[in-house]
Amino acid sequence: MSLNSLNTPAALVDVERLQRNVRRMQDRVDALGVAFRPHVKTTKCLDIVQLQRAAGARGITVSTLKEAARFHAAGFTDILYAVGIVPAKLPQALALRQGGCDLKLITDSVEGAQAVGAFARDHGHTFDVWIEIDSDGHRSGVPPEAPALLDIGRALAEGGTRLGGVMTHAGASYELDTPAALAALAEQERAGCVRAAERLRAAGWPCPVVSVGSTPTALSARALPGVTEVRAGVYVFFDLVMANVGVCAPDDIALSVLTTVIGHQADKGWAIVDAGWMAMSRDRGTQKQKHDYGYGQACTPEGEVIPGYVLSGANQEHGILSRAGAMDPEIARRFPVGTQLRILPNHACATGAQFPHYDALAADGSLREWPRFHGW
Amino acid sequence: MSLNSLNTPAALVDVERLQRNVRRMQDRVDALGVAFRPHVKTTKCLDIVQLQRAAGARGITVSTLKEAARFHAAGFTDILYAVGIVPAKLPQALALRQGGCDLKLITDSVEGAQAVGAFARDHGHTFDVWIEIDSDGHRSGVPPEAPALLDIGRALAEGGTRLGGVMTHAGASYELDTPAALAALAEQERAGCVRAAERLRAAGWPCPVVSVGSTPTALSARALPGVTEVRAGVYVFFDLVMANVGVCAPDDIALSVLTTVIGHQADKGWAIVDAGWMAMSRDRGTQKQKHDYGYGQACTPEGEVIPGYVLSGANQEHGILSRAGAMDPEIARRFPVGTQLRILPNHACATGAQFPHYDALAADGSLREWPRFHGW
Incomplete structure (x- = not known):
């Protein structure tokens, strides 16, 4: 896999x-x-x-x-x-x-x-x-x-x-x-x-x-x-809130949401991804911290931070990925439809709760399903 | 039941x-x-x-x-x-x-x-x-x-x-x-x-x-x-965001979170309830609308709005219920430990997603479990 x-x-x-x-x-x-x-x-x-x-x-x-x-x-x-x-x-x-x-x-x-x-x-x-x-x-x-x-x-x-x-x-x-x-x-x-x-x-x-x-x-x-x-x-897991608090670095964060680019609004500098708030949660915990990551920080599929690219907006099953600050006129070429990205979450407890299971990726590249439960 | x-x-x-x-x-x-x-x-x-x-x-x-x-x-x-x-x-x-x-x-x-x-x-x-x-x-x-x-x-x-x-x-x-x-x-x-x-x-x-x-x-x-x-x-379901938009009244809202008072910080005017953001979701959709309901509007167990009382804060399994504006020095007497309340949600799609099932309450008072699914 x-x-x-x-x-x-x-x-x-x-x-x-x-x-x-x-x-x-x-x-x-x-x-x-x-x-x-x-x-x-x-x-x-x-x-x-x-x-x-x-x-x-x-x-x-x-x-x-x-x-x-x-x-x-x-x-x-x-x-x-x-x-x-x-x-x-x-x-x-x-x-x-x-x-x-x-x-x-x-x-x-x-x-x-x-x-x-x-x-x-x-x-x-x-x-x-x-x-x-x-x-x-x-x-x-x-x-x-x-x-x-x-x-x-x-x-x-x-x-x-x-x-x-x-x-x-x-x-x-x-x-x-x-x-x-x-x-x-x-x-x-x-x-x-x-x-x-x-x-x-x-x-x-x-x-x-x-x-x-x-x-x-x-x-x-x-x-x-x-x-x-x-x-x-x-x-x-750590998360972006903890990175802002200063007790971890972004590349310590062990939980991310794997997402796929599904479209663009190129003239706005937006890529649309299939991770909306249902996946990320509505947690905006970094909003009042020193670095606001929107709904999450974009990374490569291998997990390396792509500086400046964040989920700036979220609907239920749509996320809006854009460059913070100056819009990226090349967004559609940079992230074509089908591109996979990882998104680091603001708050790992809230993001994890949106999923019935984790996909655990080992160092050797192998994947396993780790179930989690929700509800009371 | x-x-x-x-x-x-x-x-x-x-x-x-x-x-x-x-x-x-x-x-x-x-x-x-x-x-x-x-x-x-x-x-x-x-x-x-x-x-x-x-x-x-x-x-x-x-x-x-x-x-x-x-x-x-x-x-x-x-x-x-x-x-x-x-x-x-x-x-x-x-x-x-x-x-x-x-x-x-x-x-x-x-x-x-x-x-x-x-x-x-x-x-x-x-x-x-x-x-x-x-x-x-x-x-x-x-x-x-x-x-x-x-x-x-x-x-x-x-x-x-x-x-x-x-x-x-x-x-x-x-x-x-x-x-x-x-x-x-x-x-x-x-x-x-x-x-x-x-x-x-x-x-x-x-x-x-x-x-x-x-x-x-x-x-x-x-x-x-x-x-x-x-x-x-x-x-x-409708929700508080829709009430602010003006297409429903609060008493049209068909989804609420039933919660129990678990404690108080009486000198702050807080009752602590067992509905935190895991139950309500982190959705703060009314924050920028004309009426900010915090994490939700409190109602009696029968569903009648209790004017002014909202979930002003939320941790994972703790909600902070307080009176908007002037703090209520009588909060512990008004809502003793064990009191049940209903909380109307900001965004019904997000709140519902936190639960494995709904408890459907019919007009005759009977209750049924209606399952819902989550995940992708």
């Missing part, structure tokens, strides 16, 4: 780059002396997560209970469900745990903790619950110094639950783009989460796990005293 | 609204005296397309050959593949036609027409090819007055192809928001496509079909002399 045999658009994974990214993060976290728990929401792909495990990952992080169920069925047991649990999802969580999955839940409120406890006691079960800490104000979590933290600890001590740890995600790191700012946020993330654990321990509750992470902070932390594990997801 | 039994996020279809939308478009196109060929890329759902056919649709439009194959397998034969054909996809197209599918292809270039012809002659087949007309400058197609139009006609007369018609899509209609501007663009779309057909006929090639359409122009056209059929897709 060759690239020419693939039906486009296709989600192409460069396995060499993928392996390099997996190795880089594992080495980094090993050097920091903590465990690594990759977030599988990026790929939802067993073939890839097995590579992460083989490289040294311990346990996985999931964003949906479907991911938990699928990976548990494939032999993973140590699973953190990193979205606040709600009562309606407790029956699914219980079924997973009763089936042998060591599933950890998270909460950031007293009412959440109480709901888990009440359900657990009704079912004669004890859930492992971690408290979500807000270390950067970007989303969920209880601040490390908040009085509510100890209220949640107290609620978790009422039976039916075991306080397994604290976790945080410094998602604000996606908005940074200098090593100094990233290192500072990594330290803020670490310090906040460790501080929360210390307050809980001082109140008398063991809090064995201190879990932090995002791809940018994991790669920018200088030391992680008090932390027991790091989580990260998008590093496995 | 009740809404409470659904796993959230879920793609909820209000069947009563859907049926009303189907009826409205069919009645409108019937009144214009032309055939209606719905675009099934919006739903990719057999249950829904069967309703469109039952209401009077003749033939369907698809955006991928996978849609063509799936709908042909389900008994649809008259299918227009409305994305410019490339040589690599001709074997799939041939297989469909040889299997009894009356598949129509489109092209907007001489090289495209020649490639289809050469492949067809090699395989002893004749393809039905329509010429794509650019009636508004927004994407693909050859302008009605371009010399190239007749060159394409000539290329299609060289054997292996039959010029079945001309088609256009005035996608620029999505950028308008007054009835007068929409009616004017509908007339421009009609006139351009009819003019192209007349030029081809004057050159001696029969051009039986004149196919136009987009949801906004289809609903705004005052008369369609010379047109034989209309195409439209998103009208079946």
Whole structure:
């Protein structure tokens, strides 16, 4: 099989780059002396997560209970469900745990903790619950110094639950783009989460796990005293947002969309390709960053960046490829109908989700289908 | 089954609204005296397309050959593949036609027409090819007055192809928001496509079909002399972009995402819900329109708009629900953990694509799963 045999658009994974990214993060976290728990929401792909495990990952992080169920069925047991649990999802969580999955839940409120406890006691079960800490104000979590933290600890001590740890995600790191700012946020993330654990321990509750992470902070932390594990997801592919953040180069990006030129509007400098937003996703994450790549950066079929050529527009199954800045009057000659190109994505998690499978391209040129799942 | 039994996020279809939308478009196109060929890329759902056919649709439009194959397998034969054909996809197209599918292809270039012809002659087949007309400058197609139009006609007369018609899509209609501007663009779309057909006929090639359409122009056209059929897709669900364009009201929107409140950041006026961008899609189509709905408009579980409350932010599995303008200090009391809400989407085609099935809610409150497919 060759690239020419693939039906486009296709989600192409460069396995060499993928392996390099997996190795880089594992080495980094090993050097920091903590465990690594990759977030599988990026790929939802067993073939890839097995590579992460083989490289040294311990346990996985999931964003949906479907991911938990699928990976548990494939032999993973140590699973953190990193979205606040709600009562309606407790029956699914219980079924997973009763089936042998060591599933950890998270909460950031007293009412959440109480709901888990009440359900657990009704079912004669004890859930492992971690408290979500807000270390950067970007989303969920209880601040490390908040009085509510100890209220949640107290609620978790009422039976039916075991306080397994604290976790945080410094998602604000996606908005940074200098090593100094990233290192500072990594330290803020670490310090906040460790501080929360210390307050809980001082109140008398063991809090064995201190879990932090995002791809940018994991790669920018200088030391992680008090932390027991790091989580990260998008590093496995990287993407243009991460390149703008500064934690990878464009040629580290392991996921691209293989596309075919289907036409032109030569007087506008446009080539029309068969990768629209259905393939790329609607993610415009680089729009507010220092380099706006439109809907993606064009590369040769071999994966080399073609400087200046980006997907400047996207409809459902049409992408508009053009040169940023001055229009290219030679676009139709440069990229005739039938030309294959790779497009690097803004956000690998969003682009991957548009495809039922990845086409994994090995260094020897061989291709394999790696299925991924979607939905909840 | 009740809404409470659904796993959230879920793609909820209000069947009563859907049926009303189907009826409205069919009645409108019937009144214009032309055939209606719905675009099934919006739903990719057999249950829904069967309703469109039952209401009077003749033939369907698809955006991928996978849609063509799936709908042909389900008994649809008259299918227009409305994305410019490339040589690599001709074997799939041939297989469909040889299997009894009356598949129509489109092209907007001489090289495209020649490639289809050469492949067809090699395989002893004749393809039905329509010429794509650019009636508004927004994407693909050859302008009605371009010399190239007749060159394409000539290329299609060289054997292996039959010029079945001309088609256009005035996608620029999505950028308008007054009835007068929409009616004017509908007339421009009609006139351009009819003019192209007349030029081809004057050159001696029969051009039986004149196919136009987009949801906004289809609903705004005052008369369609010379047109034989209309195409439209998103009208079946409608969405917030269409509400801003002015061709529907928010309570016509038949697709919403059912979500559950999972937490709060009360001092910021945020409720966190389990519909993030993985559920809503990253589409921010209302961003530049007169009313920006963020990632979607919140409604009660019964589907009534809650004025001012929108998804102001989205991570992969987290949505941030807040009041536009002044923050709501009572958000945690207004929407406690476990509260279900419906979120109306910016762009129904993009939101639907995030789900493996729709949950179809009938007027009597009963629920059914309607599968949809994704990928290529």
